[in-house]
Amino acid sequence: MGALWWWIRAESASDITDTFAEVEVIEDPDTRRRVESWDLEEFDVAQAAAGPLAQLAQQRAEQRRDPSYGQLLGRERVYLRFADPAVDPGQWFTEHDETGRRLRQVEVRADGTTEATTETDWPMNPPIDLGDPEFAGMEITQAEFEQVWEHATREEPT
Structure with missing residues (x-):
């Protein structure tokens, strides 16, 4: 990058x-x-x-021109669910701050296993453009994110 x-x-x-x-x-x-x-x-x-x-x-x-443009801007937290293009039906559940940087993330793999990570686990964390209307269609509630987060596996520190 x-x-x-x-x-x-x-x-x-x-x-x-x-x-x-x-x-x-x-x-x-x-x-x-x-x-x-x-x-x-x-x-x-x-x-x-x-x-x-x-x-x-x-x-x-x-x-x-899209009515959803900027819908996520100005929020302290944004929660999204992305389809994983590399793994069908894999998904990513993400929590972002107001700048678009990920704070927490859960990967849900095709076999149903999950892995939770935080910003300390990523070598790079570029922001996403929260003005992009594409992300408005991926928004989920904090409760939906927290439910997945609670049940996700976390790698133990070594």
Whole structure:
């Protein structure tokens, strides 16, 4: 996994995330100080939308036409159920924070076995785009997630 970085000038972080799909605005002061020494291109929102981020701007424009766009934004916690494309009928039950990062996850395998993991178990935890209307159709309740979480197997620390 990798990332592409730019400086984007905008009135607010939401101006950026409302314009571009699948982007993360870094506001952490320590990260910003570290990145200041990098040789990054700088754009305003309109320049980025017409330039290097044009595809992500188009993707967001298409998403905004869907009535479910942004339905999950602004929530402290979001719970989702994903079908596992590699395992039929496997599923993933996930809990996300307001940035879209996973906090807890349960994998339900085709044979019915389960495995629960937390953010400490993953080497990387990129956020999902909670504005994407696709995720609104995957939403479940906290109670549904907690029921699966309670019954899931947890790997014992060694």
